[in-house]
Amino acid sequence: MRPSGEQEPESSTGQSVRPDLLRGLTQPRFSRRRFVRGAAGLLAAGSLAGALSACGIAGTRDTGWKDGFDWDAWWSEQSKQGTFDFANWPLYIDRTKDGSPTINAFSDEYGITVNYRPVIQDNATFFAQISPVLQAGQSTGYDMVVISNGWQLTQMIKNHWLIPLDHSRMPNFKRYAAPSVRDPNYDPGNTYTVAWQSGVTGIAYDTNNIDREITTVKDLWDPAFAGKVGMMADDTELGSVGMLALGIDPKTSTPADWERAADLLRKQRDAGIVRQYYDQSYIKALQQGDTWISMAWSGDVFLSQQSGNKNLKFVVPDEGVMFWQDNCMIPLHAAHPVDAMMWIDYFYQPEVQALIEDWVNYICPVPDAKPIIAGKLGDPTVADSPLVFPTPAMEKQFVAYYDPKGVEDQLKWTSIFDPIIQS
């Protein structure tokens, strides 16, 4: 028989308590599983928020070489390595089925293997590819890259991501470079860059569709060509041509000038004059007859004329043409800088430049190549073209781009001109 003290609760009260109710009253509402789940969720959310507030995204400031670095001493320690890596734009050097004759001759003469890679499609994309690498303080794998003057190049310089060129190793640049490519406003004294090729952004038109003479930038605003005018989608090019139309010098322009240019460009768009804001495809649109008149790069028009489009005409407008350069430079941490310097000195020789120029057809940085192309290479069409060797009168019309002072300045520019292109 059991002692009375150990009786079941039910019998002591005479009532039966539902066991699930009892459990509910005496045990915590949160099961362990729910507690663990909740805690894990809180922990995850907390750590994410913590991680986010702790780390931003690092900028590029102070990721280049330090002020006061002794580059002369550095250069004196460098020596030829027998190889170098060269990133360039497609179709931008002489080419046969055995590769580039110029590069082959350079390799034979100096015993330097050139890894030539035509990987650059546009400045912004290429910059986006190499900047995280440079930001991390690592080598891009290139000893020479070609970037147009513009915001990306300005950043390369301002970030101290370029090795100052060793001017003692480029006597041929000193001797043969055209005045137009010396001492540019974005790189005074050619400290970091030398021109690979240059070109101008002027106007091209189709003489089959337009029978009057085109002479001024304002012709791009002519209502007679409504829906047949091609403008460029690049905000630097577009903003600059807007200022030319107003008679403003882009190089020294101010944000107030930019706003005025933007107003003029907006009117042009809203009046239905602009067919489209084109990238590189503007030349195809011109050839196809989609546009009759278009902002255009000199070299494209010259090549198009050579391939049979005799009806295309390139004009240097009265207000001037925007003069740009694609520049060779040596990125920081390059492994073969001396070989790259030897290449610069090599391609500034008139004989070498003549070979490249006869193939590339943009504006040649070495005027002395002209007689060689006309004579030895027997190609007077190229030698006599003002789009390859500009006349002094044409050179007077060259206008430099605005060089952004800093990131705020650049963002101001894009915030004014981008809404016109992307409406």
Added chain:
Amino acid sequence: MSTKLRTALVPYLLSLPAALWLGIFFLLPLVTILGVSLMTGNSIDGWTLTWNFSIFGDAISTYATQFGRSFLYGGISTAVALLTMYPVAYWIAFHGGRFKSVLLFLLLLPFFVSFVIRILAWQFILADDGIILGALKDIGLIPEDTHVLSTPFAVVAGLTYDALPFMLLPLYVALQRIDRTQVEGAADLYASASARFRTIILPLSAPGIYAGIVLVAITNIGDYLSASILGGPSTTMIGNIIQTQYVNNADYPIASALALILMVALMAAMAVYARVFGTRTLQEHVT
């Protein structure tokens, strides 16, 4: 480890691969773009998290036109793709006979070529003096200044064209699965052809319609290639803005905010859509 604990853990361990997948490929990127969109700064000084929630309002008010246009173009192209592909899918499923696979393959063949190449080809075909418009102008059927490129029509046509296989396949699968005896039964009971279509075929193919619309609308609303290649001034879609802000301007916060808004808007639209025409209706029809 006790048996009880181990038993309790089994479901979690089994779902671990799926959870990891979702965590790494969905949650992490999502939280990251949310974080980036709340940052302020620039490419030189870097960006810091300042919980800048006002960016969402600014982004919506600045780019309301482009958002609206994306949904409009996406909606139209989805509708056109559905209306053109339904008869095609129907015909192949019901009358294709032994050529079904061949017909499907032929329809999908052009889509083995990259979208960019095909759109560039359309740019050539639709040129003002190109093989179509040039010929029509020569025989005087259309006025001399007609153009198709650089118009909203060209952008929507490009979007529609790219959507065709993604619409065709789910429709075909749904139509193919329909039990033919039901259709025959209805015919035996004197249901007219249009009644058979309305009461049997259309409801039973609803899952395919639903899947096709979801697939096509989501891709087309976010597209930027068609607008950048076939469009003109004032056909910019939100995808173009995101691309420019990200690549050209390196303005990561605004690009992230726009991407996030687009995603939320799409999810909301899909939720409404699923609620109205969604799973329940579908299940009723299927079962």
